Amino acid sequence: MEWKEWEPFYMRIVREMGYSAEEDRGAAELLRALLLEGDDYILRDELAAVVGRKAYVFGCGPSLEKALAEHDFSDGTLIAADGATSALLDAGLLPDIVVTDLDGRIPDLKLANDRGAFMVIHAHGDNVEKMAVYVPMFSRILGTCQTEPLDIVYNFGGFTDGDRAAFLAEELGAREIVLVGFDFGEIVGRWSKPGLRAHSPVWESKRKKFEFARELLEWLEKNGRARLKYLTPDE
Numbered sequence: 001m002e003w004k005e006w007e008p009f010y011m012r013i014v015r016e017m018g019y020s021a022e023e024d025r026g027a028a029e030l031l032r033a034l035l036l037e038g039d040d041y042i043l044r045d046e047l048a049a050v051v052g053r054k055a056y057v058f059g060c061g062p063s064l065e066k067a068l069a070e071h072d073f074s075d076g077t078l079i080a081a082d083g084a085t086s087a088l089l090d091a092g093l094l095p096d097i098v099v100t101d102l103d104g105r106i107p108d109l110k111l112a113n114d115r116g117a118f119m120v121i122h123a124h125g126d127n128v129e130k131m132a133v134y135v136p137m138f139s140r141i142l143g144t145c146q147t148e149p150l151d152i153v154y155n156f157g158g159f160t161d162g163d164r165a166a167f168l169a170e171e172l173g174a175r176e177i178v179l180v181g182f183d184f185g186e187i188v189g190r191w192s193k194p195g196l197r198a199h200s201p202v203w204e205s206k207r208k209k210f211e212f213a214r215e216l217l218e219w220l221e222k223n224g225r226a227r228l229k230y231l232t233p234d235e
């Protein structure tokens, strides 16, 4: 998704979620500075080389665990949306790529990164403190933002970690994207927040995030080159 296509979605997101575009822009600048300082960032071509024709994108919906237990994912690139990283590790799988705004379980994100996973770290106005502490701990990082892209901080479109991971897969060459653990709906999966002990009823801001994520995935299905498929609980 080009910036000009993303901009109207972003304007609505800022308005409806009550975010500050100025703070989001500042976060992108901070991430850029942290990446340059750490000198362990990567550019899009390096990550594109990791993404095959088929990609599995793992979200944190309640159906995730059953899917991980029952399906074989060996024929594609594994992309975990943030907290889903923990579930993959528990199931004995290592994601090739982790897409995160740093609110998943940091020790698990770090473990995945140390074992070889590439990190796609997203800057927004509400994770600047986390970025300052955690970005220096990670290696092989591709930076993303939701405001206008900078030279080494990309914006491929997408809002939540899950739908943003699908946009990344499309942009980096996947032509079949299988969405796993993408239930949206009334229940937030327990992998979604480190503090959640169990699957939990959706709260208001999360419901809005889900609505935007769904709409963006519909856009991708219509306008992208990749075929999108949802792995649903009963399959």
Ligand SMILES: Nc1ncnc2c1ncn2[C@@H]1O[C@H](COP(=O)(O)OP(=O)(O)OP(=O)(O)O)[C@@H](O)[C@H]1O
Pocket: 058, 059, 060, 061, 062, 081, 082, 083, 084, 101, 103, 104, 159, 160, 161, 162, 163, 181, 182, 183, 184, 185, 187, 188, 189, 191, 192, 193, 206, 209, 213
């Ligand atoms: N029912 C669900 N519960 C949780 N995550 C879901 C669900 N269905 C789909 N997902 C996807 O899985 C992703 C998991 O990432 P994560 O839980 O870190 O959310 P996030 O995008 O960082 O949002 P937040 O800032 O609210 O934590 C979500 O971004 C969402 O796109």
Ligand SMILES: Nc1nc2c(c(=O)[nH]1)N=C(CO)CN2
Pocket: 019, 020, 024, 101, 124, 125, 126, 146, 159, 160, 161, 209
């Ligand atoms: N400013 C801001 N931007 C975001 C936020 C957030 O909490 N605040 N959460 C996201 C992941 O769903 C993506 N973008």
Ligand SMILES: [Mg+2]
Pocket: 082, 083, 100, 101, 102, 103, 104, 161
């Ligand atoms: Mg997150």
